Amino acid sequence: MSRDIAASADAPAFDRAVMDGFAVRSRDTADAPVVLRVVGFIPAGKTFCRRVGAGESARIATGAMMPPGADAVIKKEDVQVLADGRLRVSRRVRKGEDVYPRGRDYRKGAFLLRRAMLLNPARIALLGSLGYGSVEVFATPRVAFLTTGDEIIGPGRPPRSGQVYDATRPMILSGLSRMGVLCEDLGHVRDSAALLDRKVRQGLRYDMLVVTGGVSAGERDYVPRILEKNGVTCFFHKVLIRPGKPLWFGCRRGQLVFGLPGNPIASLVTFMLFVKPAIECLQGGGGTLSFLRGILSKDVYNESERLSFLPARLCCRKKGIGVTPLVFRGSADMYHVAGADCFFAARPYARLKKGTRISFFKI
Amino acid sequence: MSRDIAASADAPAFDRAVMDGFAVRSRDTADAPVVLRVVGFIPAGKTFCRRVGAGESARIATGAMMPPGADAVIKKEDVQVLADGRLRVSRRVRKGEDVYPRGRDYRKGAFLLRRAMLLNPARIALLGSLGYGSVEVFATPRVAFLTTGDEIIGPGRPPRSGQVYDATRPMILSGLSRMGVLCEDLGHVRDSAALLDRKVRQGLRYDMLVVTGGVSAGERDYVPRILEKNGVTCFFHKVLIRPGKPLWFGCRRGQLVFGLPGNPIASLVTFMLFVKPAIECLQGGGGTLSFLRGILSKDVYNESERLSFLPARLCCRKKGIGVTPLVFRGSADMYHVAGADCFFAARPYARLKKGTRISFFKI
Numbered sequence: 195m196s197r198d199i200a201a202s203a204d205a206p207a208f209d210r211a212v213m214d215g216f217a218v219r220s221r222d223t224a225d226a227p228v229v230l231r232v233v234g235f236i237p238a239g240k241t242f243c244r245r246v247g248a249g250e251s252a253r254i255a256t257g258a259m260m261p262p263g264a265d266a267v268i269k270k271e272d273v274q275v276l277a278d279g280r281l282r283v284s285r286r287v288r289k290g291e292d293v294y295p296r297g298r299d300y301r302k303g304a305f306l307l308r309r310a311m312l313l314n315p316a317r318i319a320l321l322g323s324l325g326y327g328s329v330e331v332f333a334t335p336r337v338a339f340l341t342t343g344d345e346i347i348g349p350g351r352p353p354r355s356g357q358v359y360d361a362t363r364p365m366i367l368s369g370l371s372r373m374g375v376l377c378e379d380l381g382h383v384r385d386s387a388a389l390l391d392r393k394v395r396q397g398l399r400y401d402m403l404v405v406t407g408g409v410s411a412g413e414r415d416y417v418p419r420i421l422e423k424n425g426v427t428c429f430f431h432k433v434l435i436r437p438g439k440p441l442w443f444g445c446r447r448g449q450l451v452f453g454l455p456g457n458p459i460a461s462l463v464t465f466m467l468f469v470k471p472a473i474e475c476l477q478g479g480g481g482t483l484s485f486l487r488g489i490l491s492k493d494v495y496n497e498s499e500r501l502s503f504l505p506a507r508l509c510c511r512k513k514g515i516g517v518t519p520l521v522f523r524g525s526a527d528m529y530h531v532a533g534a535d536c537f538f539a540a541r542p543y544a545r546l547k548k549g550t551r552i553s554f555f556k557i
Numbered sequence: 558m559s560r561d562i563a564a565s566a567d568a569p570a571f572d573r574a575v576m577d578g579f580a581v582r583s584r585d586t587a588d589a590p591v592v593l594r595v596v597g598f599i600p601a602g603k604t605f606c607r608r609v610g611a612g613e614s615a616r617i618a619t620g621a622m623m624p625p626g627a628d629a630v631i632k633k634e635d636v637q638v639l640a641d642g643r644l645r646v647s648r649r650v651r652k653g654e655d656v657y658p659r660g661r662d663y664r665k666g667a668f669l670l671r672r673a674m675l676l677n678p679a680r681i682a683l684l685g686s687l688g689y690g691s692v693e694v695f696a697t698p699r700v701a702f703l704t705t706g707d708e709i710i711g712p713g714r715p716p717r718s719g720q721v722y723d724a725t726r727p728m729i730l731s732g733l734s735r736m737g738v739l740c741e742d743l744g745h746v747r748d749s750a751a752l753l754d755r756k757v758r759q760g761l762r763y764d765m766l767v768v769t770g771g772v773s774a775g776e777r778d779y780v781p782r783i784l785e786k787n788g789v790t791c792f793f794h795k796v797l798i799r800p801g802k803p804l805w806f807g808c809r810r811g812q813l814v815f816g817l818p819g820n821p822i823a824s825l826v827t828f829m830l831f832v833k834p835a836i837e838c839l840q841g842g843g844g845t846l847s848f849l850r851g852i853l854s855k856d857v858y859n860e861s862e863r864l865s866f867l868p869a870r871l872c873c874r875k876k877g878i879g880v881t882p883l884v885f886r887g888s889a890d891m892y893h894v895a896g897a898d899c900f901f902a903a904r905p906y907a908r909l910k911k912g913t914r915i916s917f918f919k920i
Contacts, residue, residue: 205892206889207716207721208718208719214774214775214776237707237748238706238707238719238748239706239707239708239709239719239720240707240708240719241717241718241719255775255777257706257708257721257819258708258719259718259719294889298886299889299890299891299892300892306892306895307895313731314731315728315729315731315732315825315828315920316728316822316825316891316894316895316897316920317895318727319725319727319728319821319822319825319891319894319895320724320891320892320894320895321727322712322722322723322724322725322728323721323722323723323821323891324722325712325716325722326712327711327712327713343601343602343620344600344601344602344603345600345601345602345603345620345621346602348690349685349688349689349690350688350690353570353688354604355571355604355622356571356601356602356603356604356622358569358570358620359685359686359687360685360686361682361683361685361686362682362685363685364681364682364684364685365678365682365685368678369678372678372737374735385600410577410619411577412577412619413577414600414601456620458682462679462682465678484919485849486847486848486849486850487849523661526657527662528662528679528686529568529662529663531679531682531683532669532670532679532680532683534679557677557678557679
């Protein structure tokens, strides 16, 4: 939302019955058992103008407005309607019993929702209850996306010798679309400093730029150089994780720029661990990484000197979520990862025993 | 996806260099140190037809195709290029070193993805690598949605006495749209058996029907009766949770029908706990509930005899995610829930101490 929302009225706007039952004057029940006359029925959404006087009551529905005079509801299971239509109340009813009083939730003028709060279903419910049919919001972040690499070709034509189809592009595009961001697809560029430079300048018109490939130490890995040349300050390059080590991250004013590794699984893992939370922050939420906890269903040895994220299948088990590790051949192994539901974290050289509780994130 | 996907070729389709370096014949390095001639450069995506003969090597980029004759790559950090352009290799290179061999991931004809698998970014990457620009998928579930209640009005007109604005409708619609389902909005019906009957028959043309309100034991709570009259078999009615006790669930052949409580927060919690996982199953995923684990940051007493879901704020703490309970006045309390990030679970009459690990789900 782009502005604070204040209450235009008390909520609830009237004393409201919480149960189906009878609206009564509590003091009438002080010497229970008593017998009261029933002077009418108040359905939800209707006004009842007649005052409930001494010795009187009114049948009332859940959510209905309390009639003047009455100050409590006794639920229908607790009373007896006599043959002559009168009501027998056999116990004392507390003042305010099963009544949700006017203004209990908030008073007119109270600040209910703050500028820049992320709208979720609960907040949308509150806005609905205030009578808003629409509200002004901040624009959703716009993310520019660019793939690089001479050997990469798109679908629709047979690969020449040495060429491979682009796996990263549809993967990242689907990841972005799942997050509801506006993605500006800048297409694919060959490993040429000049072409990359032009595309990067285009990409820096958006809130975030994501580039895949060309971030390692190879001589044709132009991405870091071209980004820095365009005023993007590098915050970090290379992370001690596997897969995903070549990750590059930088900023230019408020713009975030990620250079993801070109290998598709390294790209996927760094997208999930870094890009996704960053987008969630730009969307006004986030701040907590969505790791779930599960129980390892067989021994695992992490042979890497880096913190590793290993693909696994999930299943429901009595004690929680079972996590079954899969074969994993590294950052290009789409085949085994396609069979996985999640990646779980394993510390450098960790020997994790079956039954160990581990953290994972869903793909 | 609506069919199995088999591999149309080996993957990788060729022996591939894993590092920037030099393609060599491993046997030439058996008596290292040796000096080799460099006969060319092989960038990624290009074919190199010249055979690497005895005493020769070729400079090669990550991802490039191995030249005929060579059987290993030595990375550029491990060699020395002499003044005359020749290469000094000071250690023995293993056969297959830093080469990802043809067919290592899978062979032509192997089944890679199965019918009815949920497409996630990793599987979309695999499809991309096979050259698919599009695939046939099953239709996303279509969910019909209907709200009930005489006291409920939509936005755009001032409430008459006793009326309240609809909070549930925008809430559930936003929850559904966030899940990417096709929602058929059947609008709002008054508490009339005849009108409800007509709408329910309309709603039963979809994969799922969600109705809010009218599921308690009140005499105007027509929903269970009308659903059963239309051939929906009740699987359960009322659940020992708070909020959300009045929940109704039934099936008619493959169709799922949920009657959610009319109170907005009860509606929200049952949507998250029951409707959302059911939709995820229809979408081909799901099976594990997305509870996260956090650490309670103050003592809580659950005064209810039911398993309760209590609103809380989240924050990052050293040992994990901190969960700070908020004031909660029950199933209509949108105000406090609007300030929350999650609901955490508390067993009946549980006294939970600060520091206890608890399960929560995000809103």
